[in-house]
Amino acid sequence: MILLDMKDRRPIYEQLIEKLADLMLCGALREDEKLPSVRNLAADLSINPNTIQRAYVELERRGYIYSIQGKGSFVANIESVRTDRKEEIQNSLRTLVLQAKDVEMKKEEFVALSEKFFEEDMGDD
Amino acid sequence: MILLDMKDRRPIYEQLIEKLADLMLCGALREDEKLPSVRNLAADLSINPNTIQRAYVELERRGYIYSIQGKGSFVANIESVRTDRKEEIQNSLRTLVLQAKDVEMKKEEFVALSEKFFEEDMGDD
Amino acid sequence: MILLDMKDRRPIYEQLIEKLADLMLCGALREDEKLPSVRNLAADLSINPNTIQRAYVELERRGYIYSIQGKGSFVANIESVRTDRKEEIQNSLRTLVLQAKDVEMKKEEFVALSEKFFEEDMGDD
């Protein structure tokens, strides 16, 4: 269900956050559905429970999940996840455009690339 | 000439690399022009010479500059810098498009945003 | 009669204690009136009977209710509940005033806020 990339320079807990958010966005985890327990997921991924816990804490802080002592962790409002992610994308796009202008890439070229990328992975959708 | 942001979470040597590459791209540093000496730049920016050295080593590894023993470091082929940066931008754009599709952002919306960002900072150009 | 908030971070038994005390204060539970049985209340709220039991034990410890073997639990002296609660409020207010002084909030501002809060929810009363 979740694949970690140990070669990735980003910390594991950050990868976990992203992967879990992705699962919510793609519908694999639905609202109020129970997430795997800290210990189970740790065993599945063969990493330390503390690392899972850290990811869950951050997900809760962001309002993506809610945890209940003695019961487990559950998916909160998915729409807020989508909104957050959309905002992040806008920010990334803005800085990317700034960089594109630095290398004198023209608007037309940038847009053409965007459209190409949008279409080339259509099979995944 | 160079302003570092100590509060930026990225390592200083990385900021340095980016800033120096930017200076090459914008024409402030021309081909075969001499870069400031490690010690001078360290003094100017009041940071550790080791940090400058690390940035220069990385810039040389990427082929952006070349060093001559006893003479200093010099700007190499700027066009290659531009090409590299362009490739990085393409990769970033590809992953960004993938994320956009995850949050169900439509191609039209993405392109419209891109065009907006291209135009809104025209004054800075 | 009682609504629990499973997403509330406080333990359920603590919420139960507060809610039951509130019911006594507002007159919904009168002196010597019988409380619902542990099993009934557990069924009504669909939570574990142990949790109800824990709340009842604590309520008895505080002298808010008394239990008779084989008959059930009953409301004790409500006035003592009110007195207790009042004392807690005084303590909270004292520490809140200390904090207010730490952020250089003036007495006048604090009192004005208090008066505002007293009046703004009058409709609920």
Place this chain on the structure above:
Amino acid sequence: MILLDMKDRRPIYEQLIEKLADLMLCGALREDEKLPSVRNLAADLSINPNTIQRAYVELERRGYIYSIQGKGSFVANIESVRTDRKEEIQNSLRTLVLQAKDVEMKKEEFVALSEKFFEEDMGDD
């Protein structure tokens, strides 16, 4: 400089956050001043460095401090700390007023208590 209460039910890292914020508010820690290093403070308080780290991370998340790899942690904008705290106090006060109304405490009594508390610790100021 910092005293922890091991009997306090709140987690140590939370107490630490509060104490450090207090030190900023009372002027013992000034803007851009260096905080004790994670390891030093851990040794001073005889607790685990991880616990200090956790407090620092949360303080940084709230924008109270900023950390620089290899250099240390530093006090950020104190005014924002004060503003945050003030908001928390208002929220506490609002719920406290609601509770006061539940026990039929009159506005006049509440205000009188507030004023008394404001004056009785004047010696500490």
Place this chain on the structure above:
DNA sequence: GTGGTCTAGACCACC
């Protein structure tokens, strides 16, 4: 069994 906290000790990147 579940989440939440803490300790002890390790390794890394950065300066």
Place this chain on the structure above:
DNA sequence: GTGGTCTAGACCACG
């Protein structure tokens, strides 16, 4: 030396 991440293993409160 600094902060940042991770592991291993423990204990507690809750249901």
